[in-house]
Amino acid sequence: MSIKRIVMCITALACLVLPATAFGQTGEQVQPAYLLQQIIQMVEENNPILKSQRSLISTIQQVPEPGAGFINLEELQSSARRIGEEGAETPLLSLSEVIQVEQFVQTKLDREKTLAEAEQIYENLKQVLISNLMEKTTEIAKLKNKQENLDELKSLFEERRDSLEKQVKVGVKPPDILFDLTERLMQTKLEIINAAREQEILKVEVAITLGGDKWEDLLNLLNRV
Numbered sequence: 001m002s003i004k005r006i007v008m009c010i011t012a013l014a015c016l017v018l019p020a021t022a023f024g025q026t027g028e029q030v031q032p033a034y035l036l037q038q039i040i041q042m043v044e045e046n047n048p049i050l051k052s053q054r055s056l057i058s059t060i061q062q063v064p065e066p067g068a069g070f071i072n073l074e075e076l077q078s079s080a081r082r083i084g085e086e087g088a089e090t091p092l093l094s095l096s097e098v099i100q101v102e103q104f105v106q107t108k109l110d111r112e113k114t115l116a117e118a119e120q121i122y123e124n125l126k127q128v129l130i131s132n133l134m135e136k137t138t139e140i141a142k143l144k145n146k147q148e149n150l151d152e153l154k155s156l157f158e159e160r161r162d163s164l165e166k167q168v169k170v171g172v173k174p175p176d177i178l179f180d181l182t183e184r185l186m187q188t189k190l191e192i193i194n195a196a197r198e199q200e201i202l203k204v205e206v207a208i209t210l211g212g213d214k215w216e217d218l219l220n221l222l223n224r225v
Contacts, residue, residue, distance in 0.1 A: 032225060036137065039221050043133055044126060046212040053122040060115045065108060129210060136206045140199055140222065147195040150188055157185040 044050060161181055167173040203222045211218035 035225050042218050043210045046214040047210050048212045057118045143195050143199045150192045154188045
């Protein structure tokens with residue numbers, strides 16, 4: 001996932017988690033995007049997979065350059081002359097020294113290649129993890145919206161039920177008119193409970209899977225979005 005795509009995802013998630021009326025308030029607009037940036041940063045810093053790869057990169061970087069401390073590789077390379085070429089100058093290094101320099105050069109190239117590969121693996125891992133994080137966060141936001149919509153529907157059903165109960169009491173409506181409405185109200189309450197439970201389970205899953213030792217802090221941030 002590119003930086004541009006991450007920014008787009010953050011913006012889309014901010015739209016999901018913000019009520020429509022909140023867009024008139026500048027402070028409310030900034031908060032969700034800011035929290036999402038904090039969540040991404042926490043995952044990058046504390047995810048065990050990324051931490052392990054960063055440790056590997058650090059180890060490679062700490063390996064001394066070939067010949068460090070006792071030879072100047074660049075100076076030797078510039079001083080060396082290939083032997084046997086017509087018109088070549090007398091070599092300043094012996095054949096064994098030339099071979100040694102070549103070995104040092106190859107070791108240096110291998111080290112640089114290993115470091116570049118480790119850094120690329122880190123970037124790939126980070127992109128996969130952040131992509132997964134954004135997908136899960138989007139699911140959480142959708143479940144939250146679903147729960148809020150169901151809450152509104154429940155309120156409408158309750159108002160309708162109260163109105164019908166009054167009509168039943170005065171004999172305007174038969175009692176059985178409440179049966180279907182009561183059933184729909186009970187089903188809506190169950191769906192609200194399920195949506196809330198799915199949210200909590202998904203948040204804990206994301207926090208534990210991606211947050212490493214800081215999973216509780218990550219869970220707190222997810223609860224604030």
